[in-house]
Amino acid sequence: MEKGWGLALESDPLTTDFFSTKATSATASFFRLNQQRDMFQFPVSLAGSRDDHRGTTASSDDTRIPVDEVDFFSDKKSRIVDEDRVKKEHGEPAPSSDLDHVNTGLLLRTAGSDQSTVDDGVSSEMEDRRAKNELAQLHVELKRMNAENQKLKDMLSHVNNNYTALQMHLVTFMQQQRNPETEHQVQEVKSEDKKHGEEIMPLKVLDPRPSGGAETAEMMSTHSSSDERTRSGTPQNNVEKRIGREESPESESWGPNSKVPKLNSEKPIDQSTEAAMRKARVSVRARSEAPMITDGCQWRKYGQKMAKGNPCPRAYYRCTMAVGCPVRKQVQRCADDRTILITTYEGNHNHPLPPAAMAMASTTAAAASMLLSGSMASADGIMNQNLLAKAILPNSSTMATISASAPFPTVTLDLTHSPNPLQFRSPPQPQPTQFQVPFPCQPQNLPQVFGQTLYNQSKFSGLQLSQEMGSSQLGHQQHQFPHPQLQQPQQPSLADTVSAATAAITNDPSFTAALAAAITSIIGGAHPNSSSNTSNNNNSSNGNNNTSHNRQ
DNA sequence: CGAGTTTGACCGGCGC
DNA sequence: GCGCCGGTCAAACTCG
Numbered sequence: 065m066e067k068g069w070g071l072a073l074e075s076d077p078l079t080t081d082f083f084s085t086k087a088t089s090a091t092a093s094f095f096r097l098n099q100q101r102d103m104f105q106f107p108v109s110l111a112g113s114r115d116d117h118r119g120t121t122a123s124s125d126d127t128r129i130p131v132d133e134v135d136f137f138s139d140k141k142s143r144i145v146d147e148d149r150v151k152k153e154h155g156e157p158a159p160s161s162d163l164d165h166v167n168t169g170l171l172l173r174t175a176g177s178d179q180s181t182v183d184d185g186v187s188s189e190m191e192d193r194r195a196k197n198e199l200a201q202l203h204v205e206l207k208r209m210n211a212e213n214q215k216l217k218d219m220l221s222h223v224n225n226n227y228t229a230l231q232m233h234l235v236t237f238m239q240q241q242r243n244p245e246t247e248h249q250v251q252e253v254k255s256e257d258k259k260h261g262e263e264i265m266p267l268k269v270l271d272p273r274p275s276g277g278a279e280t281a282e283m284m285s286t287h288s289s290s291d292e293r294t295r296s297g298t299p300q301n302n303v304e305k306r307i308g309r310e311e312s313p314e315s316e317s318w319g320p321n322s323k324v325p326k327l328n329s330e331k332p333i334d335q336s337t338e339a340a341m342r343k344a345r346v347s348v349r350a351r352s353e354a355p356m357i358t359d360g361c362q363w364r365k366y367g368q369k370m371a372k373g374n375p376c377p378r379a380y381y382r383c384t385m386a387v388g389c390p391v392r393k394q395v396q397r398c399a400d401d402r403t404i405l406i407t408t409y410e411g412n413h414n415h416p417l418p419p420a421a422m423a424m425a426s427t428t429a430a431a432a433s434m435l436l437s438g439s440m441a442s443a444d445g446i447m448n449q450n451l452l453a454k455a456i457l458p459n460s461s462t463m464a465t466i467s468a469s470a471p472f473p474t475v476t477l478d479l480t481h482s483p484n485p486l487q488f489r490s491p492p493q494p495q496p497t498q499f500q501v502p503f504p505c506q507p508q509n510l511p512q513v514f515g516q517t518l519y520n521q522s523k524f525s526g527l528q529l530s531q532e533m534g535s536s537q538l539g540h541q542q543h544q545f546p547h548p549q550l551q552q553p554q555q556p557s558l559a560d561t562v563s564a565a566t567a568a569i570t571n572d573p574s575f576t577a578a579l580a581a582a583i584t585s586i587i588g589g590a591h592p593n594s595s596s597n598t599s600n601n602n603n604s605s606n607g608n609n610n611t612s613h614n615r616q
Numbered sequence: 617c618g619a620g621t622t623t624g625a626c627c628g629g630c631g632c
Numbered sequence: 633g634c635g636c637c638g639g640t641c642a643a644a645c646t647c648g
Contacts, residue, residue: 366639366640366641366642367639367640367641369637369638369639369640371637371638372636372637372638378638378639380639380640394639
């Protein structure tokens with residue numbers, strides 16, 4: 065097995081095939097041989113396969129190769145040599161017998177061994193031993209090469225991870241660079257509120273200003289918004305209700321009223337920027353049979369509509385991890401391929417996120433930031449967008465697309481390319497939680513993988529969640545969240561984790577390195593204490609959401 | 617009984 | 633001005 069893996073990673077199809085498919089038969093036959101001849105097991109099969117498939121050395125090493133082969137089948141040495149020559153000359157195993165006509169070299173050998181009841185007895189024991197030694201050496205060398213190869217691969221994956229992490233940091237940093245304005249505003253708003261002698265009702269304060277609202281709310285909300293909001297009993301609630309769709313940040317971000325022009329008209333430049341930020345969307349396309357991909361957040365469905373041009377209904381969700389969180393998402397199946405789930409995220413969370421959710425959220429935020437920058441400076445925008453795409457999907461440049469033509473700048477992460485039918489095809493859905501994005505995790509896994517890639521240290525819990533994630537976001541796991549509310553009660557079992565990893569791997573081999581690192585870290589002892597919300601995509605599972613949410 | 621989902625109605629923007 | 637459409641609301645319903 066190990067060899068199969070190692071070789072497979074090498075991207076040498078021939079080798080891989082050899083190990084995976086032919087090795088078995090060859091090995092089996094070989095065992096027989098061993099019993100008879102007491103030979104070195106692996107060398108035989110390996111040598112045979114090599115010669116048969118690669119045949120590179122055959123011509124040049126005519127003398128030597130035959131010797132090797134002879135060694136293994138010392139009895140039938142001469143005969144085998146002839147066979148091998150024939151094989152090499154024709155590039156295909158020459159049929160030693162009718163039965164083996166179609167078989168590859170391995171079988172031929174086996175057949176040859178069977179045939180070789182006629183023992184020449186001429187070859188000297190010395191030669192045999194020498195040949196054995198050579199084979200053994202080759203085998204050892206092969207092992208060594210494999211080990212070395214593995215090392216290199218590890219190093220590569222490591223470097224890859226670091227690179228990705230740096231990229232994401234850069235993106236985040238750029239976002240933060242841009243945010244100072246926002247923060248400024250927030251500060252100002254806060255101070256204003258305090259002047260008024262009240263502790264902020266973020267939403268209200270913001271409400272009047274559509275563009276600034278959500279952002280501000282998000283910024284401040286972390287601690288105060290929920291409490292205050294709940295606290296803000298009746299009168300304010302009424303007001304809020306009233307304001308409701310017109311002024312609430314949410315409506316701004318998604319609804320028509322949130323359209324940029326309107327916002328611009330009222331707002332200063334930076335505010336328009338913020339509005340744009342909020343408009344930026346991250347769309348994740350992932351293959352998933354689950355109704356929704358898991359991204360580590362808790363969502364409440366607040367509507368469903370039939371969208372034009374798509375027979376599949378579009379579902380609207382809002383984040384319920386904190387009161388007033390402006391983040392929303394739309395989930396819809398692709399009209400062309402209903403196995404593809406399109407999840408569109410918008411907005412930034414105004415509360416701490418569980419590790420599992422960090423990736424998605426960060427990605428969304430980064431995407432928004434990048435898109436924004438792109439819209440502002442054309443050249444830079446392009447650059448940034450490319451960067452974003454790379455950052456989001458470091459391993460595949462083709463998967464992330466950025467749409468400038470859409471009403472809102474949108475980053476689309478297409479996780480559907482990963483060829484992994486396995487996971488989703490499984491008839492009985494194991495658990496609702498697993499639908500992940502085949503990375504989608506499943507595209508679903510995107511977030512997870514992404515996070516993993518970015519932050520190796522993280523625990524694997526993120527992976528499970530991510531499967532849907534499309535938005536790939538970054539690392540999450542490393543944070544511990546103080547808020548009890550945010551902590552996910554469930555801890556993924558190791559088995560779950562492994563299965564998630566397996567799914568991810570199968571879905572997209574390109575993430576193998578990152579996943580391997582993650583798995584390694586887990587197995588290495590880290591137990592994911594973090595939130596793993598394996599199943600949380602279902603809104604129903606969360607115990608403590610006070611969902612009197614939004615509307616009140 | 618509370619929390620979440622469903623679903624028809626409503627609202628506002630946009631295009632004709 | 634009208635109708636279409638996307639998005640949201642909120643009462644009714646379902647579920648645990």
